[in-house]
Amino acid sequence: MGRVIVDVTLKSEILDPQGQAVLRALQSQGLKQVADVRQGKTFEITFEGAINKEVLDQVEALASEVLSNPVIENFVIRSYEKES
């Protein structure tokens, strides 16, 4: 089994109301030194069989077409685990 992790975050110039709400919550808890919070989501995709270039290409396509909204979000294929 192999696993690929895709992180999807809002582009840096896009307002992140949820991140702002978390920021205020952290500050109200006394963490005054927190300057900014941005949040996103993580997809862990597990494959049957090994992770090879073909699979990664598929994930790349999937990430830009399905997992993220390319108008407002970026994604990173963060790491993957080879078949153990």
Added chain:
Amino acid sequence: MIDTVKNAQENPDTKQPFLELGLKEDEYLKIKQILNRRPTSAELAMYSVMWSEHCSYKSSKVHLKQFGEKIVKSDVLMVGIGENAGVVDIGDGWVATFKVESHNHPSYIEPYQGAATGVGGIVRDILSMGARPIAVMDSLRFGPLSEPDTKRVLPGIVAGVGGYGNCLGLPNIGGETQFDPSYLGNPLVNALCVGVMKHEDIHLAKATGVGNKVILYGARTGGDGIGGVSVLASETFATTGQAKRPSVQVGDPFTEKLLIEATLEMFKNKLVEGIQDLGGAGISCATSELASNGTGGMNVALDLVPLRDETLSPEEILMSESQERMCAIVKPENIAAFMQICDKWEIIATVIGEVTDGNKLVITWHKEVIVEVPPRTVAHDGPVYNRALKRPINQDLLQKDSINISDKSNSLETDLLKLLASDGISDKSWITQQYDHFVRGNTIMSSPQDSGMIRIDEKTNRGLALSLDGNARFCKLDPYVGAQLAISEAYRNVSVTGAKPIALTNCLNFGSPEDPAVMWQFSETVKALADGAVSFSIPVTGGNVSFYNQTGEISILPTPVIGVLGVIEDVRKRIPLRYKENQTLYLLGETKKELDGSSWAWFIHNHLGGKPPQVNIENEKKLSKLIQTSLKAKVIFAAHDLSEGGLSVALTEMALASGIGLEVSNNTSVDDLSFLFSESSARAVVSIEEDKLPGFKELFKIYPGIEIGKTGGSSFKFIDHFEIELSKLKQSHSGTLSKVLV
């Protein structure tokens, strides 16, 4: 390096990207002439957004001035066109303000955020008049339901309208959804907001009083929608035009809610002298409009604007369309109290400048002057174009192409079931169920009723009714008649609930103003609306124009959307859509053989040609008067306006809403097909209880009606023709959207 005024004077020949910013060569030269030098890059940014079609109304102004010239006799109009939104007297010391705005292009790019920020923008418009926003409505238009892009755009837009309005705590009380191939690459999102206040609370956007402070409050400024106004809304959308895509504006309804409460508290404590919301063109628009509507001078230190992104340049800050921001003019002695309110509501507020006695808007960046302009030249004295207009050559052919009824051999039953299942006529619950209709607890009526109705005073039960309508197919066949039919329909929708229509607003969605055929459609429409307002005796309180709605060369159908506001003294006397058993059904008004442009012609036969139904404003007024007169003795139990799909669709909607069947026969002088499907104007169907019949017939002195049948049973029976069980009608009517959209 920062391009200061000094620099502009010293380096007059620096090349500037005015074309890229959407300015034409002669417009750029006019700016140079006004300033007597080249503009700085910050000034160029301001002029380019403020002189864009979207902000300056440069192509529409020459036509829109008719609204000021054709005076409507009205004793309710308190603030007319020109302010953020017009204000009308609704009795008992209350006034209402309402407006519709388009957010078409942003909603195509990012459906959810585009639609959400459309709602947010119109809510702030209403708020800046001093009113508490109490309800929203939306008018949406999409490409055919079968198209993949509609499946991308529609769910996002609906979720955006719902997400923002629901989180904000404003009920969505109605609207409309239409489909046509011309909207495939250019969906329409028109959002309406209505607010109420007491007479003494009206606030106008102006900056007066030398020494008063300019305060920017609400969200921080980021890179949202930079160039959105000038580039997006003012230039044709090419399918490949991704390069100019600005960063999408993202709405935050929770911040907007805080902004509403804080602003209303400031009004209550009389802490603001003038106020303006930040919409398209952001700070450029707010400062230049506030200054030019006031005494004329203002200094602003742009580096004090709180930023979300520290790397923004002064030009970008001026053009940013970050949401949930407002600008207020406050006397120095009120600053502390103002700040306390912002603090309470956890809103950032910053003094960024002050009103001066000069006539210049001066903006500095770290003490260096980057803008020094007469504010009027930015806000109001933009270019005005008298664009060429020409009736299309094929307009006559189109009008001659009347549908031939004799060779249409379908059975009436088949046609009705097919029509009910068409995307345009089908049940829109899939959409409206995503909206909160009842938050705030004063919603009396919402979709699928003819109008939305809101109680505004819990002691007196005074209420408002609102309807938002447009029929673009009629407008294509005849823009003048189509526009007046749109007023007629909205007026009638408000009337049939028992409310008295008192004001109208509009949102005019058209193709490119540089196309003479489009400009002809537009000029006919505006003429029709100005004339119509006079004939209906209801003032136009505001409006919005959206041009460049086209994909490639293909323009959308001319789509004026009309909002009518009515007043009902006691919402408990309203007339609903639902009837009970054993009531008599009457058809008010005259049915003619008017099938051209109808839903039947389009959805059954894919035919669009001929002339739209006739407008009869006097009859619309009589119908309205009949219904208002009926309220006192409560002789009408239920009523429904006749519009798209004609009598057959109106009866089906009433029967399904009531859960009770009906039987009717054709007692009119027209053929059966026209009886069921004609879209003649000035008609409504009403149901009357047995003991109210004599009283009801008295009303025929005002406007005629004929008996067509009775309520009862569990089917729609058209005597001598068909009998369809309600369950079958419901299956046809309600399955369309949910089948396609999951």
